[in-house]
Amino acid sequence: MRKGRKSARKARIAGGKAVLVVLLLGFTLFPAFWMLSSAFDAQAGAGGQQILPREWSLSNFEYVLTEGGFDVFLRNSAIVAVVTVLASALLALLASVAVARFRFKFRTAMLLMILIVQMVPLEALVIPLFVQVRDLQLLNTLLGLMVVYVALSLPFGIWMLRGFVAAVPVELEEAAYIDGASWGRMFRSVLLPLVMPGLVATSVFSFITAWNEFIFAMTLLGGASENYTVAIGLKQFFGEHSNEWGYIMAASTIITIPVMIFFVIVQRRLSSGLVAGAVKG
Secondary structure: OHHHHHHHHHHHHHHHHHHHHHHHHHHHHHHHHHHHHHHOEOOOOOOOOOOOOOOEOOHHHHHHHOOOOHHHHHHHHHHHHHHHHHHHHHHHHHHHHHHHHOOOOOHHHHHHHHHHHHHOOHHHHHHHHHHHHHHOOOOOOHHHHHHHHHHHHHHHHHHHHHHHHHHOOHHHHHHHHHOOOOHHHHHHHHHHHHHHHHHHHHHHHHHHHHHHOOHHHHHHHOOOHHHOOHHHHHHHHEOOOOEOHHHHHHHHHHHHHHHHHHHHHHHHHHHHHHHHHHHOO
16 A cells, blocks of 8 residues: 555656646747747738638748848848857957966956956947947947947857856866867867867857847947847838737747757757856866
8 A cells, every 4th residue: 555655646746846847848848839830820920820821821031021121131130140249259269368377467347347247237328339349430330239249249258158168177188289289270170079068159149139129229320220220120010009919929939940940950959058158177
């Protein structure tokens, strides 16, 4: 009887856990399901949304990519995101090597300043960065937006990569020098492969910042519609008195696809990078 009670109790616990997991998955995935359902519903804007499309169609996607101009917005966002990821990764890696390997005056103060910068709300930086971009005559240009995104990504990238670089034994670099490797060869063949997980993790942060950011993009590109990114382009489907939900959901689906592809490509290195970053430093 005791064994039967224990088995029944274990079964109830397992059943409760299964129900809880299903509820959590439903709560998490329902917004994505609703987005896809509305995106494929040709009548999503008429009479409110439903769980399943009343009329399956690709008309919302066709409108968004042609008349909505989302093909241009996707191109602009892709350019901004790729340049931001590459530039911030390179600069953050070089800076992290400098602060982790070399001792110089005000090194600790600089690291503290990098940490403090991450605590400043981004909204507080809009006006100062707008003035700087305007003075550089880069307003309403993709280059000006890229410079701002790289600046926003660098503090996190430097702080995180510093731990990975510091965890690499100096003896490995010294051995490479003894074997006749130049600094560039040592950097490419020894240091770079070992810090690659952290580099991928910081690149993901930079990509998300460049792809989804709205406030700085709207502030710096507000006067040049041909340079709009996807975050600003999505705003055009929101009206003063009504919203085009079919177009909004179709555009949101299009915006989500590149992010999913990027995560699929880097997911293995991302997982190892986040775990390693938590214990190294």
